[in-house]
Amino acid sequence: MSGDKDQLLAMGFDPARVDWALKATKNSGLQPAMDHLLANADSPIPELSSSAGTGIEDVDEDDEDAVKAHIKKMGGDADAPDLVAKSIKCSECGKIFRSEATASFHAEKSGHDQFEESTEEIKPLTEDEKKAKLAELREKLALKRAAQSVEEQKANKANEALRRKAGQDIGKAKEDMQLKEMQKEADRKKREKLEDQRARAAIKAQIEADKRERAEKAAREKALRDGTSTPPAGVATPPLRAGAVPAAAVKSSENPQTRLQVRLSVGGAPITKTFPSDNTLVDVAEWVASENLAYNVDTVTFASTFPRKTFSRSEMKKTLKDNGLTPSAVLMAS
Incomplete structure (x- = not known):
């Protein structure tokens, strides 16, 4: 409550009365203390004075000789004129204060440091002056609250701007992340489409090669039936390797070599290899696993494309x- 007390002292109220008002109103605020001060401006302060140990209770205040003797006993000058300082005056601005507390407050606020005692008595406020003081105080409080309200509005606006910016930044980050994910998905689909096109082209080429092989075989067989050793014009005869058995003498299903093209389900270009026909699909699985670590020999499965069959x-x-x-043949590995 020191703020309420400082404001009341700055208005010129006596410190003792200020303390009385604050205590009487139980420090409930500036306005109740002001009302108490104005209502009890002419009432004596309920304060007990302590005179124990001084012997003053044995002195008759109407006995002037006894009073002077007591003053001398206490080290005072009983013959000094009855000049009593009733206020403190600022030598720099001439303002008069009731107590040292209000003078100190003035010195701290104004920077003045030249003060002197004064016998000039500060007259109590009239009713009009009290009302004027009260109105002035209320006006100051209203201005202070208005200034605080403006500052709070500025702070709230600044905080709101920060919150909006943070929200925009988070939204932009989420949007960027979504765009990246969409781009990744588009790239993946594009890659899968390209791989599918390549696989289809490879299968088509294999089919064409098989057709040509069947046509050559048919031409060779026809030439043998007709008793000619030269196939019809336009049909190429592949050169025989040393020690190889003529193709016409070997059925295609009895071919010692099997050419396999394996299409991978995890992506990537198809892989091709020629195996001995007596190898098993387990041998093919081991080869696929060695070519692509995504496959396991014990779990990989194969399916033929035409006719469709899963082994x-x-x-x-x-x-x-x-x-x-x-x-x-063409196989699908999964």
């Missing part, structure tokens, strides 16, 4: 020839 675990142990994959 069981028991069929994985059969040879490529027994599974009908000779001389060539």
Whole structure:
């Protein structure tokens, strides 16, 4: 409550009366203390004076000789004129104060440091002066509250701007993240589409190669039936390797070599390799696992594209020839 007391002292009220008002109103605020001061301006302060140990209770205040003797006993000048300082005056601005407390407050507020005692008595406020003081105090309080309200509004506006900016930053970060995820998804779909196109092209090329191989085989067989060793014009005859058996003498399903093209479900270009026809699909699984670490020998499965068929675990142990994959086939690995 020191703020209420300082304001009351600055208005010129006596410190003792200010303390009385604050105590009487139980420090409930500036306005109740002001009302108490104005209502009890002419009432004596209920304060007990202590005179124990001085012997003053034995002195008759009407006996002038006894009073002077007591003053001398206490070290005072009984013959000094009856001049009593009733106020404190600021030598720099001439303002008069009732107590040292109000003078000290004035010195702290104004920076003045030249004061002197004065016998000039500060007259109590009239009713009009009391009303004027009260109105002035209320006006100061209203101005102070208005200034505080303006400052609070500025602070709230600044805080709101910070909150909005933070919200915008978070929103932009989320939007950027969503755009990145969408771009990744688009790139993935584009990559899958390209891989699918490549796989389709590879399968188509394999089909064309198989057609050509069947046409060449048919031409060779026809040439043998007709008793000619030269195939019809336009049909190429692949050169025989040393020690190889003529293709016309070997059925395609009995071909010792099986050419496999494996399409990977995890992505990537199809892989191709020629196996001995007596190898099993387990051998193919081991090769696929060595080419792509995403596959496991024990869990990988194969399916043919035409006709559509998924090979069981028991069929994985059969040879490529027994599974009908000779001389060539396209498999899907998953």
